Amino acid sequence: MGFLLNCLPGGGPSTSHPEWRADLFASLAAGVLTCNYPGGRHLSPFLEDLAIMGLLRRLFGRKEAAPVAVTPPSPTPSIAPPPAPSSSKPPTARDVDWRSSEIHLLLLSRFLDARPPDRVPEYFAQALGESPAATVQWLLDRGLLVPASLPATVAFWNSVADLKALLKERGLKVGGKKQELVKRLLDADETGMRKRHQTERIVECSLEARERVTQYLADKKREDNKMISAALAAIRAGDFAAASQLVSAHEAKQLTFEVENPLALPSPPRETEADVNAIQKIFTLRPKILSQMSERDWSALHVAQALSHLLHGRFSEEWLPPDFVGVTKFPADVARRMLYFHFLHVERVEKYRAAGVTEGKVLCGAPNQGTCPECMELDGKTFTLDKAPELPYERCTCELGCRCCLTAVISF
Numbered sequence: 001m002g003f004l005l006n007c008l009p010g011g012g013p014s015t016s017h018p019e020w021r022a023d024l025f026a027s028l029a030a031g032v033l034t035c036n037y038p039g040g041r042h043l044s045p046f047l048e049d050l051a052i053m054g055l056l057r058r059l060f061g062r063k064e065a066a067p068v069a070v071t072p073p074s075p076t077p078s079i080a081p082p083p084a085p086s087s088s089k090p091p092t093a094r095d096v097d098w099r100s101s102e103i104h105l106l107l108l109s110r111f112l113d114a115r116p117p118d119r120v121p122e123y124f125a126q127a128l129g130e131s132p133a134a135t136v137q138w139l140l141d142r143g144l145l146v147p148a149s150l151p152a153t154v155a156f157w158n159s160v161a162d163l164k165a166l167l168k169e170r171g172l173k174v175g176g177k178k179q180e181l182v183k184r185l186l187d188a189d190e191t192g193m194r195k196r197h198q199t200e201r202i203v204e205c206s207l208e209a210r211e212r213v214t215q216y217l218a219d220k221k222r223e224d225n226k227m228i229s230a231a232l233a234a235i236r237a238g239d240f241a242a243a244s245q246l247v248s249a250h251e252a253k254q255l256t257f258e259v260e261n262p263l264a265l266p267s268p269p270r271e272t273e274a275d276v277n278a279i280q281k282i283f284t285l286r287p288k289i290l291s292q293m294s295e296r297d298w299s300a301l302h303v304a305q306a307l308s309h310l311l312h313g314r315f316s317e318e319w320l321p322p323d324f325v326g327v328t329k330f331p332a333d334v335a336r337r338m339l340y341f342h343f344l345h346v347e348r349v350e351k352y353r354a355a356g357v358t359e360g361k362v363l364c365g366a367p368n369q370g371t372c373p374e375c376m377e378l379d380g381k382t383f384t385l386d387k388a389p390e391l392p393y394e395r396c397t398c399e400l401g402c403r404c405c406l407t408a409v410i411s412f
């Protein structure tokens with residue numbers, strides 16, 4: 001029998017739910033993995049958050065990325081000039097025009113806000129043709145990344161609580177915003193703070209890099225907005241195939257990364273027919289939890305959720321008309337999520353049936369995680385698939401919407 005791993009991105013019962021975890025372990029033990037989260041490749045960022053990831057890594061033998069080498073810090077970070085570029089190096093993958101290289105611009109964009117030079121994920125390596133550490137060093141050598149100022153360094157490495165403690169130690173006032181705390185601390189003890197952070201360097205884009213990266217991101221945003229408007233128009237006009245193709249064409253132009261993760265099952269290639277079927281289904285769904293909604297809002301919500309489906313769960317309230325009302329108990333975003341959860345629920349039940357599963361157990365999180373009493377009444381109950389309540393649960397009063405999820409009851 002197939003094993004069904006239920007992963008609701010940002011939804012479903014809390015991933016710390018003991019039964020959810022037991023399910024996962026039992027399923028891992030069974031050794032058959034079927035992921036029913038659309039866009040399987042995107043499973044990893046979600047699962048990364050799980051405390052059990054450590055165990056999963058061991059189970060699958062995932063290797064941790066090697067630590068990135070960082071050059072020793074400059075003693076006076078804020079004023080040290082960048083070293084002269086070396087011209088004797090043999091040409092490498094990084095000898096490209098950084099101004100027109102997307103991967104270099106993307107890497108630089110991570111440093112619009114100051115951060116340590118080793119905070120570039122290893123998965124950049126493939127597109128860079130070398131380790132991210134080597135590229136970062138090259139950008140530092142070229143002066144495109146520069147050491148951040150002392151105030152930025154202090155602000156980066158200290159939380160507000162840390163800053164307050166440091167101020168208190170020095171008999172200074174502890175009130176104000178973070179920037180004010182940093183300034184007060186530096187005004188009083190610049191030498192001490194410089195010493196405290198002399199081995200912890202952070203870097204940021206140079207003015208030149210910042211200008212080009214900002215322009216690049218603005219161009220990307222414009223292109224993205226154009227695609228969104230065209231796809232929304234196509235969906236509203238009922239041309240779901242055109243919407244799917246617009247999204248496909250846009251995605252094909254994007255830089256993609258191969259992220260090594262044993263849990264990330266490759267998503268099947270986008271198929272217009274599957275997209276059209278999914279959107280047609282979305283348009284038929286009206287979960288009872290949203291039953292107060294007006295006819296006009298249903299149509300707007302279906303359109304927004306259809307696009308969200310094409311974009312792997314991405315959503316913006318801007319896709320809804322400005323006068324969207326929805327339902328009184330939820331904000332528009334939650335209403336949209338309830339439609340999405342209902343779609344997942346319907347799909348899930350179909351998959352259970354196809355896999356020969358006949359019973360499902362409702363899992364709803366816990367009262368201390370904001371689950372309402374109505375949902376808690378369902379928690380842990382087993383139903384035959386025919387008798388299972390519609391999810392999201394129509395009587396749910398959870399502030400963030402119902403997170404109940406029907407998991408398959410499987411006997412091994």
Ligand SMILES: [Zn+2]
Pocket residue numbers: 371372374375376395396397398401402403
């Ligand atoms: Zn609830």
